[in-house]
Amino acid sequence: MTSAGAAFRISASAASEERANTTETPSGFAVALIFDVNIRSSTTARIMVGYHSAMLLESQASGPFMKNGFIVSCERTREAVYIDPGDEVRGLLSFVETNALTVRHILLTHAHVDHVTGVAAAKRALGVPVHLHRDDLFLYERAVETGALFGLRVEPQPPIDSYYTPGEVIAFGDYEVRPHHTPGHCPGGVCLQIGKQREEGRDLFVGDTLFAGSIGRTDLPGGDYQTLVASIRTVLFAFGDDAIVHPGHGPDTTIGRERQTNPFLTAT
Numbered sequence: 001m002t003s004a005g006a007a008f009r010i011s012a013s014a015a016s017e018e019r020a021n022t023t024e025t026p027s028g029f030a031v032a033l034i035f036d037v038n039i040r041s042s043t044t045a046r047i048m049v050g051y052h053s054a055m056l057l058e059s060q061a062s063g064p065f066m067k068n069g070f071i072v073s074c075e076r077t078r079e080a081v082y083i084d085p086g087d088e089v090r091g092l093l094s095f096v097e098t099n100a101l102t103v104r105h106i107l108l109t110h111a112h113v114d115h116v117t118g119v120a121a122a123k124r125a126l127g128v129p130v131h132l133h134r135d136d137l138f139l140y141e142r143a144v145e146t147g148a149l150f151g152l153r154v155e156p157q158p159p160i161d162s163y164y165t166p167g168e169v170i171a172f173g174d175y176e177v178r179p180h181h182t183p184g185h186c187p188g189g190v191c192l193q194i195g196k197q198r199e200e201g202r203d204l205f206v207g208d209t210l211f212a213g214s215i216g217r218t219d220l221p222g223g224d225y226q227t228l229v230a231s232i233r234t235v236l237f238a239f240g241d242d243a244i245v246h247p248g249h250g251p252d253t254t255i256g257r258e259r260q261t262n263p264f265l266t267a268t
C-alpha cells in the first residue's frame with residue numbers, strides 16, 4: 001500500500017468539513033495533492049492568529065498549495081523567525097510590519113517548492129539568513145523548474161546562508177529554535193522545536209512529516225516510507241504527548257493525538 005492513496009482519502013474527509021466556507025478549485029486541489037498528500041482544496045487565504053503560551057504565533061496559507069507559513073515572535077523583544085515563506089509571503093510580511101516585529105531568521109522545514117516560493121521576497125524584505133538542511137539543497141535548487149512543471153512562475157531563490165547542524169541552537173529574543181533531522185518525506189526534512197531559552201520547547205514545526213490524521217507522502221525524489229515512520233516514532237514521539245504540532249498543511253495537532261489516533265502510526 002502506498003501512503004499517498006490512503007492518506008488522500010483521510011485528508012479528503014478532513015477537507016470536506018471546511019468546504020462550507022471555501023471555494024473549490026480543481027487545479028489547486030491537484031497541486032496540493034501532487035505535493036503533500038494534503039488537505040486543502042481552496043484558494044481562499046486562511047489566517048490563524050493566536051497567543052500560544054506567551055509567544056505570538058501567526059499562520060497564513062494561500063493557494064494553490066495552501067501551505068502554512070509561520071511567524072513566531074517573542075512577546076517581550078518582538079524578535080521573530082519566519083518559517084517556510086511561500087505564496088502567503090506578502091500577508092506575513094504585512095503582519096511583521098503591522099506588529100513592528102524584527103525577523104532574525106528565515107527557517108525552512110524542507111525545500112519542496114510550495115515551502116520556498118516566498119524565500120526571495122522574504123529575503124529582500126528582511127535581509128536575514130536563510131537556513132536549510134543540506135540534504136534538501138538539490139530540491140531547493142530545482143524550485144524554478146519544479147514550479148514550471150505546474151505552470152507556476154517561481155522566481156529564483158537566494159543562496160542558503162546556513163545549513164542546520166546537530167545540536168544547533170538558533171536564538172530570537174527570549175526564545176530558541178532547535179532543528180531536528182526528520183528525513184523520510186524528503187532527505188533534508190527537519191522538525192523545528194521552539195520554546196523559551198533553557199526550557200524544553202513544546203511547539204514543533206514539522207513541515208510535511210506529520211499532519212493531523214495523516215503523514216507526508218514518500219514517493220517524491222528522496223522520499224522513503226520506512227524512514228518517515230521511523231523519524232516520527234523516534235524523533236517526534238520523544239517530545240511527549242503534550243507537544244503541539246504545527247504541520248506544513250492543515251490544522252495544528254498534538255503528538256499524543258497523533259500517536260493514539262493517526263491511522264499510519266497506530267498499527268503495530
Ligand SMILES: [Zn+2]
Nearest residue numbers: 036114208248
Ligand atoms: Zn508542503
Ligand SMILES: [Zn+2]
Nearest residue numbers: 035036112208
Ligand atoms: Zn513537502
